[in-house]
Structures are given as C-alpha cells and as structure tokens.
Amino acid sequence: MVRIRIRAIGKIKESFIRDAIADYAKRMCSFCQVECIEYPEAPVPDTHPSTIEMACVSEGEKLCSGIDSLDYVIILDRTGKQVSSEGLAEVIRRCEIEGPYQLVFIIGGPHGLSKDCLQKGNIILSLSAMTFPHQIARLLLYEQLYRAFTIIRGLPYHR
Numbered sequence: 001m002v003r004i005r006i007r008a009i010g011k012i013k014e015s016f017i018r019d020a021i022a023d024y025a026k027r028m029c030s031f032c033q034v035e036c037i038e039y040p041e042a043p044v045p046d047t048h049p050s051t052i053e054m055a056c057v058s059e060g061e062k063l064c065s066g067i068d069s070l071d072y073v074i075i076l077d078r079t080g081k082q083v084s085s086e087g088l089a090e091v092i093r094r095c096e097i098e099g100p101y102q103l104v105f106i107i108g109g110p111h112g113l114s115k116d117c118l119q120k121g122n123i124i125l126s127l128s129a130m131t132f133p134h135q136i137a138r139l140l141l142y143e144q145l146y147r148a149f150t151i152i153r154g155l156p157y158h159r
C-alpha cells in the first residue's frame, strides 16, 4: 500500500476544515496510509522582508529534513505545474506499481516556501494560479488525493 506523508507548516485551526480533512483521510484509509506531520510556524517578529525570508528558510529546512532520497517529493506552490486530477492519479498509480512507495507532499506556511525548499522536490505542483491559505491548500490536497484513488480504482466519485 502506498504511503503518503504530508509535511505542513502550522496547525489547522478551523474545526470545519479539520473535520473535512479527517473525513477525506478516513475515506482514503483503505487505499493508502496517509499521515500529516505538522511543523510549527517560525516566529516573524516584524514585517521586514529579510525577517520573513529567514522564517521561510527555517521552515523550509524543517519541512525538507530527513526526506529519504527514494521518496517522491511533491511541493505545493502556486507557481508550480498545474496537472489534472487524472494526471495526479497517474503519478500515484505509477508509485503503486513501480514505487517509490512513499510520496511526500510539502505545504508551506503563511509566507510560503523558500527557494531552497522549492528545489528539493521531484515536482512543484500548483493547485491553481490563485493563492490559498495553507489550511485550504491542505484540504484541497486531501480531496484531490481521495479523488485520485477513486479514479485509479474506477469508483463513481470523479465526474
């Protein structure tokens, strides 16, 4: 069974988003092992660009540390490549058949991801040209992962 690790900055504060994520995680549990590891937001004591950049670098180091070189790493960023739901399903299907069996998704915090971190992925994935709050980006990712598994298994969810 393919393992999916989501590495994300910050907690999900809104209970309705937490509930929706938990619902998709439950629906996916017979298709994959999905786990989310949350890292704390780095402190941003002022709004100077260099302070924000330092926070992004520090968060990026935590998000990318300890990733196995065999993992397939997908970094979520607005500037990345947009793929269809079928395209994401194909990436997962290939991992299920050929490996690597662990997919890692990385989601930044309120200030986004450092340049260094963006270079550590196998792909940078854009969910849209629009910017979402990290909590919504995480929920969208869970929904798209669930959708991908229903596409792979031919289940009547994706239309």
Ligand SMILES: C[S@@+](CC[C@H](N)C(=O)[O-])C[C@H]1O[C@@H](n2cnc3c(N)ncnc32)[C@H](O)[C@@H]1O
Binding pocket: 075, 076, 077, 078, 079, 106, 107, 108, 109, 110, 111, 112, 113, 125, 126, 127, 128, 129, 130, 131, 132, 133, 134, 137
């Ligand atoms: C509030 S956003 C960061 C905004 C930051 N100004 C930037 O442009 O990256 C927080 C995180 O959510 C994810 N995210 C938000 N919108 C996204 C999108 N359209 N596609 C992919 N990921 C997105 C990214 O991982 C991002 O680092």
